[in-house]
Amino acid sequence: MRIAHVLQLATSTPIVALERDGALYDVAELERHFGTKLADIPGVSDFHTRVVALRCAGLHALDDRLLSGDRPASAQLHADTLLWLPPCAVDRAAYVQLGPYARDADLPWYRFGNSRALLGHDATIPFPALEDDPDYELNLAALLAEDLRRATPEDVEKAIAGYTVLNDWTARSLEARSLARGLPLSEAKDFATQLGPVVVTPDELGPVEVLRAQVRVDAETRCCSRIGEWTFSLAESVAYISNQIELRAGDVVGTGRVFGGSAGRRVPYGARVELMIERIGRLTGKPVRGPAPLPWRRR
Known part of the structure; x- marks a missing residue:
């Protein structure tokens, strides 16, 4: 469905x-x-x-x-x-982003994203005004329909209402500056995240790990890995995280960037970015430069 x-x-x-x-x-x-x-x-x-x-x-x-x-x-x-x-209730959802992981990672990791900045399909994405290196990140996202606390991977699989495409838009210059200063990635990530256009129930999809992914930026097509090339499975990662925090029905979990699922270079403002996951659908967005920031303190 x-x-x-x-x-x-x-x-x-x-x-x-x-x-x-x-x-x-x-x-x-x-x-x-x-x-x-x-x-x-x-x-x-x-x-x-x-x-x-x-x-x-x-x-x-x-x-x-x-x-x-x-x-x-x-x-x-x-x-x-x-x-x-976005195919969720943004006023009730937490947005949790997993990975991506180093190949030799011992444990999953996660960060909380900004659920108030979740946008739907075919949206215009306002980047921070001073950002010169806009980029996309292709993810699979899972919508939870059960609360999870100290869950097993089997519990996680039963709790997933469906899957959708996620674009974790990233301001690369801000990301580099944050990493260099040992700061969280809030400025580089929390201005906008896209979901959609539909959430597809597990009974219609079968195993998501085998699904193929692709990106198109204007007329250029870029291939990615299959969705399931994870260090840890989605169910394992969410089960691990449920030992640290309580996840609730309605929360959205991003599975981490698909290998090859980002440009690694500047995406032109105004370009049409289309992310595709086989059997789930196509999510499109257009990055634009946002308005200049207002002064945040008196001089």
Whole structure:
């Protein structure tokens, strides 16, 4: 199943949608068309409620109808009438970024990212104004639907609601300056992270480790490793981290940069950057130079 989170521009209403064969369908309209009882439950159209708290209750039945060819035109959404939101609830999610690891690493590591800066598909990405070396980082991301504390890898696998593409945009000059001074990477990372366009449930994907990845920057295509070339598996890393912190339903975990999944050099401002993970989808964004910073102290 392929689940999207979009904003209807005409009404400023965020909705849950299902994607099939490149077309999007409003879940609430599908419920009304098919006469499903869940349509009348207060709050069920909220993404966190339907996808995380209710573990996609009723969505599989709707998706089965779409797969069978029953696709009501009244429920179809059109790209020019909506804005893509990240497929999570940014006001309730923590964003945890794993790795990447040295080949001889003994333990997984992680950092907390800025969940308030999570953006959706086809977004314009404002970089810090003084940054001259914008770059992307291709990741797989997992959306959790269960709380995890002192979890086993098996617990982690059961807790994953679905997977999506993640772009961990990075300001390389700021990153180099932070590393040289022994500082955290907040300035270089926390201005924007992209997710989407859809979250795909595990039953539709099978093993994610074998999925292929690719990047396109304008007309140039760049190949990457397969997703699963990790020092530690996703389940192992998340299980380890759950011994340090409590992860909660709705949190987003980035798996760490795919090998070959960054430019390693400057990406021109205004370029169209498209990240692809096989069977999950394509996430596009455009880096732009952000506004000049305001004075932060009196002189």
